[in-house]
Amino acid sequence: MTQGTEARGTTSPFGSARKSISVDRAALVSTAPLVDGSRAVVCTPTVARLDPREWLAGSGDTLARLRDEHGAVLLRGFAPLDAEGLAEFATALTGGLRDYDNRSTPRQRVNGRVFTSTEYPPELTIPLHNEMSYTASWPGTLFLTCLIPAAEGGETPLADSAGVYDRVPGLVRERFERHGVMYVRNFGHGVDLSWQESFQTDDRAAVTAYCADHGIEAEWLGGDRLRTRQVVQATVRSRATGRWVWFNQAHLFHVSSLPEAVERELRSNFAEDDLPRNAMYGDGSPLLAEDLAQVRAAYAAEEIARLWEAGDVVVVDNEQFAHGRRPYSGARSVLVAMA
Structure with a gap:
């Protein structure tokens, strides 16, 4: 990426002309902690409606360095990006x-590889998690932009994954790290995603081949039913910092993450091996309730959040920071891209 000093006088997808600026764009943005005591930062332009693509093009490795050093970067006060602009920026x-x-959650494809954020009912909380940490291959960087902030609530909280790792008691960490995490999914009950939606195909042979290529055990059970099992990591060493980070979705996949009434109903209708989704230690033994409680407490202690504003863009190192969603009311539109 080359260092530039002159912005093009082009027009953004939102109709406003990009400003022609003849100074180093690295100096056009001020940086401050996202919240007191957090490693995450917020960047604010000193020039009104500065296009983030223009700033990125002219500021060398500034944003990449901020992402690697701080883990999460909120861009606030820049010209807003639509789906195409977010893809260009990312x-x-x-x-x-x-x-x-x-896939593990319902989303809509908006433009190319830009998606809506998870489309769960607004009254539900989406627990903190690292994107696709239930797999052996995950995105390195997430990009989220807010088109329409919720009338109330709807924050996308963040949690420092190294901080979560440090807060999980040593004996609990040791159990998870020794065994890894096994994720079990049962498709075809009409509950949760279908295998067609999860794997984006109607071809059973393609699903079987995908699972074989990705270390997933796939078992066709008759009718339209499919059971998958995969054992993957509980923790990883951050590629950016070298620190160990908590990196799994055991607490989210486990049936106890659901509202109590929903968990009771599922357990009354399905055997343990037949639940639509569940998690256990990698050796197949059940997760201890006290271990899950410690993990959830660690996330809660590390959680930070700010309300969305229209046009916000958040750049997240997916290993360094977990993210989630708080309940909300009113309309809310957040787009996601993964790199």
């Missing part, structure tokens, strides 16, 4: 976007 920083394969 591609310029990382070189390319990845698709959302082996």
